[in-house]
Amino acid sequence: MSGARGLRSLAGSADLPPGALVDRTVLGGRSEPLLWRADAPAGPGDWGRMLRVARSAGLWPVLLGRNGRGTSPEDDLLPEPVPAGVGAAGTLARWWEEHAAREPDGTALRPYGGRWPGLAPPPGGAVGDPGAAAEAVARSLVSSGTLRDPRIALVPARRGADVPAAIGWTGTLASGEGPAPFGAVLRSWEERFGARVVALEPDVLHLSVAAPPRTAREALAVAAEHFAFCPAVVRQGPGSLARYAEKWLLPGRGHWSFWWD
Template identity: 40%
Template structure:
């Protein structure tokens, strides 16, 4: 285990409060603070030195209300020995703004318009095929999907999903971010996974906040350009799923363009019905 002195020093640096480490004494294995690789490198999260179990994630989450530290299962870039971006500190706090500054509905509508715009000079697909990708909506933004009743406590699904993720990738480590909720942890650590979509992770966090409120979503893990979210209230019908899929397309078009076969909103929506986890990947 970490020495209590070092753990308290690390977490006091991260949170600005020395008492936050008390709840985690004896719980966390060896680890260290991670600093950004910017010129003015700043501590952004605390990370275990080795793999973490789902039970550790769950215990750290249960303590969140007292510690103010949100647990994240951290996944490195595949086939990378340097555990990027976490070990290398490829994180950016300079361009990340607060989620409070962003309107999630306006962001999704703007992103949707950009992804469905047809440019005959550069688009490899004919206009009819491009519009068919997002059928039945075409270029029309359908607005926000209504929320659904939670079928159980979000933390229940999050713990189950943490177990699934660590079984699937046993090298995941545990990160601790000073954040009041999972969505905000993405901005707090300066994660840059969606940089080719938006260079401000505060925008991503603002949308995920809305999913936390409407669908009982919880951020469980994050990779180099991957986001892993548990969902307590997934869509239960194909019609509901299509509406949610439209938000996913606006948020992460690569989920449909590259990770769905065929590459259509409708095919992607079929996979969302009753699914208690959402995974996103940005190229």
């Protein structure tokens, strides 16, 4: 069963709470829905419950949170074709070069400076269960109130990394690019770190991580990728890769978040 057909089939079943199919974009309506969204606010266990319901239908659950203006991610969707041949290594290298050029003396990027260090290797040691890690982060985001008025949604995608591009999430547009190249990196993070897309706000992305870095060396390499992916996490946060790695990645932090504004 295709994702869109699975979405329509599930939307009318007793397996889902009351909700609605979303087929509107900033350019108008579409013939197939982009997602289904629940009418009522999400509970802490809804993400995990929806994962078990949706996987056989080729769908992926995601929590949608509002911003301070009351806007939700599904209010501004702009789907676009995913270009062929886009890979994480080349994408991150290109972004690193662009962002590093805006760091005059390279101090914040030590020990790498303007030189892209390449993809971080998967961390050593035991790897946690990605599904359990995702459920834990989803539960925390809802129960802590981190997400404003969250709603559980289902998207026609077989993996979380493809969700932003599948719905045309516009949260990355402040970077000058749509979600497709970011999806290439998310797929790589799924494979290397057991990362999963758990929640979207209008300009914030939340990931769970089953195999986060455990050592300072591992964390620094991952911090470089995070800076290339979203320089705001360093520039608006700790101010350097080393401090970001220490404060936001260690010890074994299982929740990564990124924002574009």
